[in-house]
Amino acid sequence: MTQLLVRYSKILEIVGDIVKVHVPLSEQGSSPICFGDLALIENEENSAQRAALAQVILLEREEVSLQVFSGTKGLSTHSVVRFLGRSMEVTFSPNILGRAFSGTGRAIDNGPTLTEEPKIEIDGPTVNPARRVLASHMIRTDVPMIDVFNCLVESQKIPVFSVAGEPYNQLLAQIGTHADADVVVFGGIGLVFDDYHFFRQAFEEAGVLARTVMFVHQGSDPTVEGLLVPDMALAVAERFAVEEGKRVLVLLTDMTAYADALKEVGISMEHVPSNRGYIGDLYSQLARRYEKACDYKGAGSVTILSVTTMPGDDVTHPVPDNTGYITEGQFYLHDGVIDPFGSLSRLKQHVIGKVTREDHSQIMNTMVRFYAESQDAAQKQAMSFELSEYDERLLRFGSLFRERFMNIRVTMPLEEALDLCWETLAACFEPHELLMKQALVDKYFPTDINTLSGVGQSEG
Structure with missing residues (x-):
């Protein structure tokens, strides 16, 4: 005591x-x-x-x-x-797996009390970047637009840029239920009860709740309690990685709500506001949390995937603007799909073709190139220009690409997604039109396009 x-x-x-x-x-x-x-x-x-x-x-x-x-x-x-x-301290032991806690660390799932379990401080230092292990392992999510085109790499910190009303929570839950991580630590800031219930139900139905820890600040809770959620989630994740050797995936939503809470405290403290009323050290506050992502030598790793909503779809808003300087890429989610052009994973080159299949890099580039051309063909069609036979095939490819890969509810393993990429290309183009290495075309290009596997497995 x-x-x-x-x-x-x-x-x-x-x-x-x-x-x-x-x-x-x-x-x-x-x-x-x-x-x-x-x-x-x-x-x-x-x-x-x-x-x-x-x-x-x-x-x-x-x-x-x-x-x-x-x-x-x-x-x-x-x-x-x-x-x-x-x-401030938070309970840490294997017994917290499968449990849900409030922004102050109080159990909110009606489970047994954990008063006798050991506690750890949440305000620890970050690891020296010069002492970190270079990222070299992939975290599979079974989301084609991530696994194929912008791989999520262990120890990476990467946000999902989106706007209010987009299904970013559904995307985050899908990643959490399919990711090949040992432990998933979820941190929710300003969630309505329905969102909290949705995440918990998704983890339960997928059978992964037993390896999940949830820290939830609901919209009805005091605003300042939301400031503790990222620190609690990251402190627990760090301990699982360092002491238990676990590969930990941290899911945070929404970091704009976290920044708004910081702004509210700054106003109460009568601090001189910076851009759009946010605190002057917003960058430092965000970086202090994101830099917890790390691959520990001889131990596990912490990977951070967060949601950052952009008010008015404005990427120059202080929160996404500062976030972009800290993180290693971003996923753009708009109109219900992950944008293949605005999304970027700066660490994907560490795993593509090294821990994934040899054709991964070439198929990724070719698919995006043809989709960009299909967008040009769609613009020509919208302006009533005459379309060539090649334009018609581009339009068909664009339709198949959106249906088979861009729908965030579509899930499939990486190898199955790569095979489906080849089948989609074969359905629209001739081998010589791909402009790919001939050895890869000879090895992977389908000889019978009637064996197309469809659109993969879609969650209902």
């Missing part, structure tokens, strides 16, 4: 979810409180009210600012603050 420190009752002011308290300096002129320490705020005028948990977010001589996770409703300047002498 953590021993409570001296209590302080001189609360200076309460602004939003921020409480400022006077803490005298020690004889040496230093503050007895540390940045990040936790505190309990108790309202002595109402003994029935539960103590509110808070965290130190600013030290200014004898003035200490506390961020109250559950909100300041019911608190007054007559409340008492007791500092716990430790930073």
Whole structure:
């Protein structure tokens, strides 16, 4: 049991979810409180009210600012603050697999309590980039637009850029249920209950809940609790990777909601706002979380796939703009499909053709090239230009490409997807039109296009 420190009752002011308290300096002129320490705020005028948990977010001589996770409703300047002498912790043990927790680490799945399980601090340092292992392993997702065209690589940090209303949560759940990771750590920020239920049901029906940990901040929870979700998810993921040697995939949604929570705290602290009202250190705050992605020498790895919504579909918005400088590529999800042109995985060259089939690189480039030409043919058709026989075949290819690969509900193993690429090309073009290495054409080009396998397996 953590021993409570001296209590302080001189609360200076309460602004939003921020409480400022006077803490005298020690004889040496230093503050007895540390940045990040936790505190309990108790309202002595109402003994029935539960103590509110808070965290130190600013030290200014004898003035200490506390961020109250559950909100300041019911608190007054007559409340008492007791500092716990430790930073925020989260439960970590194999028993947390299959469980769901709130933004403060409280179990929300009606399962058994984990009060006796060990806890770890969530505010640890990131690994020195110079000491990290070079990414060289692929995480298969069974999503063709990812596995074939922009591979997800272990230790990669990559966002899904999208807008409100797009099925990015469905895509994230599909990846989580099919990814060949040992452990999936899910972090949801600002989710409505239906979204939380959707993710949990998807993991249960796919039979992967037993290797999944969920940290969920719902829209009805206090805003500032959402700030803890990425740190809790990443702290747990790091421990599974380092101590258990697991390949961990972290799924976060939505990092724009996280940035908005940071902005709200900044406003309460009266910080000078930066671009569009966001805090000036937004880049550093995001990078501090994303840089937790790492392949540990002699241990496991942490891979981060996050959702970043773009207000107004504006990629220059501060959140996606800063994210793009930190991460190693992005997936663009719009109109219900992953865009093959706007998406990019900067680490895919480490695995394509090295740990995947020899034809992977060539088939990827050829498919995208023909799809780009099909878009030009579609534009000619829309403008009522006369189409050649080759244009007609391009239009057919574009239709097959969208149907067989771009639909995010289509799932198939990588090798099956590569075979389907060859069959799609064979249905529309002659071998000499592919402009590929002849050895690959001779080996993989189907000789009988009547054996087409269709559109793969689509989840209903």
